[in-house]
Amino acid sequence: MRKAAFLFLGVVIVLYCLFPFLWTVITAVKPPEEVFSLPIRYLPRSLSVENFVDVFYKRPFSRYVINSLIVATGGTILTLALASLAAFKLRYMPVQRALMLQRWLLVGAIVPPTLLVIPVFVVIRALGLINNPLGLILSYSFLNLPFGIWMLYAAFSRIPRELDEAAMIDGLWWGGILLRVILPLARAALAVSAALIFIFCWNEFLIALTLMPDQLHYTVPVGISMLSGASIYEIPWGQINAAVTITTVPVILIVALLQRWIVEGLTAGAVKG
Amino acid sequence: MGGRVIALKDVTLEIPHGKFVTVLGPSGCGKSTLLRVVAGLERPSSGQIYIGDRVVNELAPGKRNVAMVFQNYALYPHMKVYENIAISLRLRGLSAPEIRGKVAEVAGMLGIERLLDRYPRQLSGGQQQRVALARALVREPEVFLLDEPLSNLDAQIREQTRSELKRLFKDLGATVIYVTHDQAEAMSMSDIVVVMEAGEVRQVGTADTIYRDPRHRFVAEFVGMQRINILEGDLKDGSFVSMDESVVISLPTSQQGRVSLGIRPEAIHMGKGMGVDLIAEVTHIEPLGPNKTIFVKIGTNELKVLVGADFEAQIGDTLNITFSPKDIYLFDAQSGRRIYVG
Numbered sequence: 370m371r372k373a374a375f376l377f378l379g380v381v382i383v384l385y386c387l388f389p390f391l392w393t394v395i396t397a398v399k400p401p402e403e404v405f406s407l408p409i410r411y412l413p414r415s416l417s418v419e420n421f422v423d424v425f426y427k428r429p430f431s432r433y434v435i436n437s438l439i440v441a442t443g444g445t446i447l448t449l450a451l452a453s454l455a456a457f458k459l460r461y462m463p464v465q466r467a468l469m470l471q472r473w474l475l476v477g478a479i480v481p482p483t484l485l486v487i488p489v490f491v492v493i494r495a496l497g498l499i500n501n502p503l504g505l506i507l508s509y510s511f512l513n514l515p516f517g518i519w520m521l522y523a524a525f526s527r528i529p530r531e532l533d534e535a536a537m538i539d540g541l542w543w544g545g546i547l548l549r550v551i552l553p554l555a556r557a558a559l560a561v562s563a564a565l566i567f568i569f570c571w572n573e574f575l576i577a578l579t580l581m582p583d584q585l586h587y588t589v590p591v592g593i594s595m596l597s598g599a600s601i602y603e604i605p606w607g608q609i610n611a612a613v614t615i616t617t618v619p620v621i622l623i624v625a626l627l628q629r630w631i632v633e634g635l636t637a638g639a640v641k642g
Numbered sequence: 643m644g645g646r647v648i649a650l651k652d653v654t655l656e657i658p659h660g661k662f663v664t665v666l667g668p669s670g671c672g673k674s675t676l677l678r679v680v681a682g683l684e685r686p687s688s689g690q691i692y693i694g695d696r697v698v699n700e701l702a703p704g705k706r707n708v709a710m711v712f713q714n715y716a717l718y719p720h721m722k723v724y725e726n727i728a729i730s731l732r733l734r735g736l737s738a739p740e741i742r743g744k745v746a747e748v749a750g751m752l753g754i755e756r757l758l759d760r761y762p763r764q765l766s767g768g769q770q771q772r773v774a775l776a777r778a779l780v781r782e783p784e785v786f787l788l789d790e791p792l793s794n795l796d797a798q799i800r801e802q803t804r805s806e807l808k809r810l811f812k813d814l815g816a817t818v819i820y821v822t823h824d825q826a827e828a829m830s831m832s833d834i835v836v837v838m839e840a841g842e843v844r845q846v847g848t849a850d851t852i853y854r855d856p857r858h859r860f861v862a863e864f865v866g867m868q869r870i871n872i873l874e875g876d877l878k879d880g881s882f883v884s885m886d887e888s889v890v891i892s893l894p895t896s897q898q899g900r901v902s903l904g905i906r907p908e909a910i911h912m913g914k915g916m917g918v919d920l921i922a923e924v925t926h927i928e929p930l931g932p933n934k935t936i937f938v939k940i941g942t943n944e945l946k947v948l949v950g951a952d953f954e955a956q957i958g959d960t961l962n963i964t965f966s967p968k969d970i971y972l973f974d975a976q977s978g979r980r981i982y983v984g
Contacts, residue, residue: 531716534683539730539777540704549729553720 390617397421397610404606420611424596430612432585433592438619439502440577440588441570444509448566449559451510452517457547459518460525467526471519478515483575485512490579500583508576513566524558525551560630564623571620589616649675650686651841657785657819657834662811664820664828667838668864673821676838677787680819681710693784704733709778710787714794715770717762717777724758727776748780751810768799775807779814786811786818792827804831825865829853837861857980859902859973868907868935871945874975877901882972888941891918893967895983900975907935907948909969916964924959938963 396404400417403410424430459467489508498504528551536546552559574590581587587595593612596605624631649672657663665673678684680691682703691698698706709730717726724745731741749755752772762770771791778786791807792800808831811818822828828835829849837844837852837860844858856862862870875884877898882891884903891903922938922945929951936947936955947963955961972981 529714529716531712531714532718534681534703535710535712535716535718535777537683537703538681538708538710540733542702542704545733550718 393610393613396606397614399607401605401607420607421615423605424608424611424615428592428596428608429584430589430592430615433587433589434615436502436581436586437571437589440505440509441567443502443506444513444570445563445567447506448510448513448517449521449563452514452521452562453547453552455514455518456521456525457543457551459522460551464526467522471522474515474518478519482512482573486575486579489576493580498580500581500586502581502586504580505577505588508580509566509570509573512576513569517562517566520558520562521555524555528554557630560627564627564631567623568620571616649841650679653689653841653843655836655843655846657817659817660815661833662808662816662818662820662831663834663836664822664832665836665838666822666825666828666864668823671838672841673823673838674789675841677710677789677819677821680785681708681787682706707781707783708785708787709781709783711771711774711778711789711791713790715762715774715791717770717773719762721761722758723754723760723762723765723773726762726773727758727780730777730781744780745776748776751779752776767795768803771795771803784817786816788818788820790822791820793822793824807831826867829865835865837864839864856904856971859904859971859978859980862904862971862973866906866908868946868948870904870906870971871910873903873905873943873945875901875903877972882970884941884943886941886943889920889943891967891970893970893972893983895981897981897983901981902973902975902978904971904973905945905965905969907946910945910947910963910965912947912949912953912961912963914962914964916966918967918970919962919964922961922963924955924957924961926957927955936961 395411395413397420398416398418399410399413400415400419403413459470462470489511493499493504493508496504496507498507532550532554533546536550541549572590573588574594577588578591578594581591584595589612593609593616596609596612597603651672653672653676655676665676667673675684679686680693682698682701686699693706693708717723718729721729727745727748728741731744736744745758746755749758752775754769754772754776757765757769757773762773765773771794774791778788792803795803804827820827820831829852832849834846835849835852836846837858839858839860845852845856845861847855852861852865856865859872863872873882873884873889875882875889877883877893877895880892880895882893882901882903883889920940922940924936925939925944926937928935928937932951934949934951934953936949936953938945938947938961945963972983973979974981
């Protein structure tokens with residue numbers, strides 16, 4: 370009885386959380402004329418791929434997806450590369466000093482990105498990187514570095530120092546120690562950080578809109594916000610929902626792919642072993 | 643920030659080629675630091691390190707041609723045993739068949755052929771220790787550095803490994819610097835023992851010399867199955883007089899001043915007539931299997947006496963004890979240095 374109640378509560382909570390997403394998917398697969406039918410149809414009478422086809426054929430949506438993939442992948446890789454170097458250096462500092470630096474990094478992570486839009490824009494413009502994916506990649510790694518360093522330092526500092534020393538005696542230089550010893554041992558933390566940073570870059574809207582005003586360079590969230598109908602009074606809800614549905618696919622894929630590591634990374638150190 | 647700690651003070655030490663040298667001392671005496679300086683993991687603030695006739699101060703650890711076995715083995719957890727052993731050879735650019743041959747040879751020597759395909763976490767402590775050793779051996783270094791390699795093993799395996807290690811390094815004719823706080827290890831394995839205290843070398847010599855002829859009070863106290871008896875007192879007018887004046891021993895010396903007198907428990911015998919005769923009261927008895935330790939009191943001075951297991955005594959008994967003046971060590975109370983008499 371108690372178990373059944375627990376299960377029921379679980380299902381309700383899951384449905385409540387998933388409802389907006391389910392509604393998005395349902396709207397996306399409805400034939401366009403059914404979207405506003407009254408009374409509301411919770412399940413479509415027939416499934417239609419028309420909205421998906423329209424998004425890709427009537428709009429440059431594939432272009433947006435490619436832009437987003439470039440920016441998110443680049444941002445993630447650059448962030449993790451810089452964060453590994455920083456966390457590796459912190460590992461060799463006296464703990465007190467490393468922790469103090471970390472606390473300052475946390476301050477950087479707390480500042481809302483919205484506040485930084487204008488300074489970031491000024492810097493990127495000065496670098497001549499407006500409408501250049503590199504500008505967005507640089508901005509994203511700048512915003513995510515504190516988080517990345519934090520995650521990786523926590524993981525690195527659990528690795529015994531003797532391993533570095535054994536590696537030094539075996540003839541590895543510091544880059545080799547980082548690549549062949551430390552990073553493989555911190556792979557859980559790397560996976561978690563990669564997933565979270567990728568999702569941040571993938572979903573980010575405001576900076577992408579600011580730094581990439583040219584339609585050719587829209588990322589997915591910006592592209593979706595710019596979808597419009599034949600007139601400004603017509604909003605193509607079906608297409609928008611189809612686009613949103615497509616957008617979530619890589620995020621789900623990444624989480625599914627890295628799930629094992631993410632769980633390990635989030636619980637690391639919780640239990641001795 | 644905290645003050646600077648001097649871990650090593652003016653250490654001058656020559657390790658002869660092909661010898662098994664043990665650095666012995668309590669934790670914090672600087673013995674591990676000494677090893678790490680030789681390995682290149684720690685930079686000395688002054689002085690020179692030679693390996694062969696090369697000054698290696700400026701060389702990275704990987705270029706010194708040394709191999710080190712760490713106390714916790716420091717095996718790479720994400721690499722199989724084979725990779726753990728092979729990595730240094732790979733980095734030196736050896737060909738794959740050469741690497742396979744060398745790894746197989748070393749694995750055969752240590753009996754770990756069947757473990758090559760496992761990860762370190764799948765091995766017992768003793769097996770991990772062998773892998774760590776294999777990783778050192780495979781490099782054929784000029785010097786082996788071993789940092790308490792046996793201290794994480796069970797007592798039984800430890801003793802067995804002790805004799806195996808000794809034989810192995812003897813057969814290889816290797817130069818070994820072995821750090822330990824366990825004097826039994828030091829005495830049983832090494833050609834030369836270096837006793838360290840507080841960052842300074844107190845004595846260098848064979849196990850036998852260190853035991854029979856300690857040059858410093860610390861050496862006398864640290865080495866020996868049973869801790870040496872120390873009586874504090876003064877030298878005056880050709881005699882040692884204990885602080886409470888209950889022990890007076892005449893010695894052929896004209897020196898004066900505060901001293902510590904050392905006499906080993908195994909040098910004291912029951913009865914009379916060995917040169918120094920004393921009367922003592924039994925306070926405590928500790929059976930040790932083949933032996934017994936009898937704790938006795940003379941005035942306020944406590945002494946331990948090692949006797950055979952068949953010796954019978956009761957707490958409160960009064961005993962005659964005797965020892966030869968030749969077995970007495972005198973140490974300067976201030977510096978701890980040995981004072982020779984006679």
